[in-house]
Amino acid sequence: MDIQPFLIGGEWVQGTGSAFDSTNPANGKLNKRVAGASAADVDQAVRNAHRAQRDPKWRNTLPHERARLLHRVADLIVERGDLLANVQMRENGKLFSECRTQAAAAAGAFRYFAGIVETMVSEVAPSRGPHVANVIYEPFGVVAAITPWNSPLTLEAQKVAAAIAAGNAVVLKPSEFTPGPALELGRIFLDAGFPPGILNVVTGLGGETGLALVQHPDVRMISFTGGTATGRAIGRIAAERLVPVALELGGKSPHIVFADADLDAAVDGVVSGIFTSSGQSCIAGSRLFVEREIYDDFLARVVERTRALKVGLPDVAGSQIAPLSSFVHRERVESYVKSAREDGGTILIGGKRPDAPELQAGAFYEPTIIAGLTNAAKACRDEIFGPVLCVLPFDGEDDLVEQANGTTFGLGCGIWTESYKKAWRVARAIESGTVWINTYKELSVAVPFGGFKDSGVGREKGYYGIRVYQEPKTILWGMK
Incomplete structure (x- = not known):
């Protein structure tokens, strides 16, 4: 069987590390080795x-010339x-429609x-x-960009575009579950006319x-998106080496x-907020807090809407819930649902693999809603990263804020209310x-x-998303 090579210095190489399999989670079939x-090999890529x-040909490239290549x-x-x-869909199982987006x-x-x-300025x-x-702002030199499997197309683009726009060269290391999009991006960089070595991809x-x-030692900045445990390990290495990091974690x-929210809109936001991407999103709204006076009615509506979701193959029209990214990950999700049962949770819907014959070969799992847990339960505390929603009531703003902040994480939050004053206080x-008010998972570069x-540590995207990949330098001109 042919082995997919990776990219170093504009050349496709087989390398000397441990080869691995890429498996389609929708059907369990081998994509490629x-x-x-x-x-x-990494040393060669970094060098x-x-x-x-x-190289002066790159270092002296003017900003508008870099912009032309990025365009x-x-x-x-x-x-x-x-x-x-298609490459992403085959490797992580996302709906084809979402992959195109x-x-x-x-x-x-x-x-x-x-x-x-092309438009940013220095300062006086x-x-x-x-x-x-x-x-003025100088590039670090070589940036290591390490990306996860859930949304490689967008996450790799955000890192690579910003780091290279800032004047760096990048060594991109994708997840072993989704090497394909990064390799295709490397091919695109060569076809676009970038100098060899400005983007290297090591799998x-x-x-x-x-x-x-x-x-x-020649990696001067590290950008990582992924799990908090790995982020901590990278942070320890970076601290010892005294190199800056950007860590977007769990x-x-x-x-x-x-109770005063537009409940129709809120139902839509809650269901899409957790079950889009089969819950495999760092900003998934995985803890639902409902004001007690509407708790039973609203929860019933969320369950009803969830029951209508169609679990199906990612390339079949009408599918809304695709497989999880891997069979190993499905087992992890199942272990959390099991722990919720053991902690006294009630499975209102889902909590198992689907029964449809055409889905048996894939890593599918039904959208799941769990009630009856406290905020201290493992399923409410840990990032499950799957289609599992834990629902809890609250009584008043103080109780809500205490529960909502009662976690080690702090990445996203959604608030539904018609009171702008309340929304501001809680936000x-x-x-x-990030806090969304009367919407959820609206994203913008x-x-x-x-x-x-x-x-995590640091921020990516936005105007200052390019500055995370640069170092400020002060130049003083004597005028006396």
């Missing part, structure tokens, strides 16, 4: 990136959108940062003496390829419904990087994204 990068970034990448992503969507968003990220790099600080002080296992990458987002009180507490 993928080459793994050893520590020696190529370092050399390419320091060309966006054009190619659009041209190959269906191909990219994410391909379009990836192109949008490259266009956004192309616009930023107020004078405090006989001098003029310029503040492999986290403990081998990823570890070698974050430990490499979430256990509270989704809050007050300010919740410890969360133009606003900062990140989390409080164990949900």
Whole structure:
């Protein structure tokens, strides 16, 4: 069987690390075997990136010239959108329609940062003496970008577009579950005319390829999206090496419904907020808090709406709930549902694999709603990262805020109320990087994204999303 190579310095190489299989979670079939990068391969990739970034042909590229190349990448992503969507769908099981949307968003990220790099300015600080002080922003050099399996098309685009717009070279390490989109992005970079080595893609296992990458002495900045435990491990390595990190980690987002909300809209927001992407989203609204006076009625409506969702193959029209990303991950989700039962939770719907014959070969799991737990239960405390919604009542704002903040995470939050004053008070009180009011999971590359507490360090996206990949430098001109 042919092995899919990875990209170093503009060349496709087989590498000397541990090869691994890419499996389609919708049917359990082998997609392909993928080459793994050893520590020696990672060293070669970083050295190529370092050399390419320091080459005057790249370092002296003017911002509008970098923007032109980024726009060309966006054009190619659009041209190959269906191909990219198919690659992602086969590897992580997302609905094809969602994959197409994410391909379009990836192109949008490259266009956004192309616009930023062409128009951003340096600064002149107020004078405090006989001098003029310029503040300019320099690239770090080589950036390690490490991405998860749930939304590789968009997450890889956001990191790579910003880091390269900032003038860096990137070594991209995708999840071993979803190597395909990153490899296709590497091919697009070559076709767009980027210098070889500005984007390198190394595939492999986290403990081998990823570890070698974050430990490499020529990697001067690390950007990671993924689980909090891995983020902590990377943070420890980065602290020892004194290199900056951007860590976008887990979430256990509270989704809050007050009695005065537009309940029809809130039902839609709650159901899509947890069950879109089969719950495999860091900002999934996985803890539903409902004001007690409407708790029973609203919960019944959410259950009814969930019952109507269609679990199906990701490339079949009408499917709304696709498989989980892998069979191993499904077992993890099942273990959390089991723990909820043991903690006294009541499964109102779901809690099992679907019965349909055509789904038996895939990693499918029914959308699940659990009531009767306290906020201290494991299923309410840990990030399950699956189609599992835990529902809890609350009595008043103080009780709500205490429960909503009663987690180590702080990534997203949704609030439904017709009172703008109440919405403002609660939004300010919740410890969360993003708060949605009377909507949920509306995303934009133009606003900062990140989390409080164990949900991460730093912010990506938005105007200052490019600054996370640059270092400020002050130049003082004596005028006396």
